[in-house]
Amino acid sequence: MAASSMGLCTVVCNINRKITTRYPRIFSLNTCHHVCRKSFGSSTQRCHSQAQIRKKSVPQQLVGVVGLEVHAQIHSNTKLFSGSQVRFSAPPNSLVSFFDASLPGALPVLNRRCVEAAVMTGLALECTINRKSLFDRKHYFYADLPAGYQITQQRLPIAVDGRLRYSHLAGRKQNQVVTKSVRIKQIQLEQDSGKSLHDDSRSQTLIDLNRAGVGLMELVMEPDLCCGEEAAAAVRELQLILQTLGTCQGNMAEGQLRVDANVSVHRPGEPLGVRTEVKNINSARFLARAIDYEIQRQMEVIGSGGTVLNETRAFDYKSGQTFPMRDKEGLQDYRFMPEPNLPPLLLYDSETAPPPQGVDPQQVVLIDAVRKTIPELPAVRRERLVDTFGLLPEHSFTLVNEDGLMDYFVGVASQTRAEPKKVIGWVIKDVLGLLKQQGLNVSQSPVSPRRLAQLLDLLEDGRVSSSAAKLVFLELWKGTGRSPAQIVEEQGLGMMDDSAEIRRICQSVIDSHPEEVRAIRTGNKKVLNKLVGLVQKETKGRADPVRVRAILEEGTS
Ligand SMILES: Nc1ncnc2c1ncn2[C@@H]1O[C@H](COP(=O)(O)OP(=O)(O)OP(=O)(O)O)[C@@H](O)[C@H]1O
């Protein structure tokens, strides 16, 4: 189905105008879904948003249950069964082969790259890879599906029984790392559909088949999550894993990663409730809001004696509400049947299940060969950063979650004598801060790791003060190509050596601030900081603050 496009969201969602749920930004530490789901009776151990939701007028023990289906577009040059290119925003219908347009007689040819991507994703998510998987036709009528069916893997998917481990920061200061996991039921290979473009001015719907037949991995998760925040954290980690593997580019705004949220509520200990399915959500924040709204709505329905209908719903980001879609897919019979034009997909393993004699090894996918190409995953990267550089876990999150920032940090740390703990402050506060402010990526940083390392060395060697170093940094940011040492030289930002001059400036500050001097003499030592600041202002941050403090202490004692 065509992905609905979503825009910006507001933070507050209204439910029937009566209830306003402020979307919770942080969790308490007790938010593990296993805790949530296994200890339903204990209110202290439920997740924060559940607790928020239950504060409303609905029965006490109802809790939310969430299962996600994620459609990830496979990062591949060509489509799943045809040689047409895969490219976002190409002119409409410019990337369509006979097979994509379902012309009679056109046959599917499986794209090896898509198979390898699914195997790699399955292995990274701790799945069992099925040596034999099958393709099926799933029939439904929609204008952007010209064949009238989608080729998918309903009976025997390529990967099963995995686990997505995800962590997120919690606590008031967002500095506690909470680790959880959600089971992956299966990963199936399937085709994407085309796109329907509605032209209101001409009351027409136009079809663009560029996306028709692009390879998708559908990742089906077990209903292990309990609220929007957990779902959003799991999807963010999945996005990062897929990007690290290179199996999906994961750009949600471009529809490369689309999420269907299955939501139900039930009383702990009782069977799961009837689920609704909120379709095609293309942002982690909207996902969280849609789920929390839907849990609340279902609690309201049950609380007022109604029953939840098994229906497909859509999320409207403007109102923050979900509403039923006209197309009730839950009631459809897809008439699944084996795809007659594709043989079973067989995979091999050079050690335990080598390809039969006579089969060209180039023509098969070897699971162990794919395993060897899996790069270091985000969770392992974070651990390595903490172990190698002694960083705080929350800093390792920022470095790993921001594309390119970890390499930037390692680049600086490996080229400077400054301690990693000092480097991280500059990378996160100064570099990332300015990048965000100016809407730039790490790769667009005007200050290279080498230049920052040189600046930190000047600081380390006592050739500039920390306040002068900030000025040099801002000068570097202008991207003139001059080195930190040149900037220091040209702008006279080097540390002041002239003791007599420093003493003279300190004395003039003391003389012109009798009130402050009196306060210091009566024991208020904090006021000394103000005088240090004034001297720094006078010297443009070029005097050694330790030396200045000592002179001022002496002069006010
Ligand atoms: N009671 C429930 N509450 C919440 N989620 C549920 C519940 N029961 C099942 N789910 C979730 O619903 C999803 C079912 O996905 P699945 O692909 O198997 O079927 P489907 O939604 O019927 O098919 P389709 O792919 O056509 O959407 C899973 O993510 C599962 O965890």
Ligand SMILES: [Mg+2]
């Ligand atoms: Mg599904």
Ligand SMILES: [Mg+2]
């Ligand atoms: Mg579904």
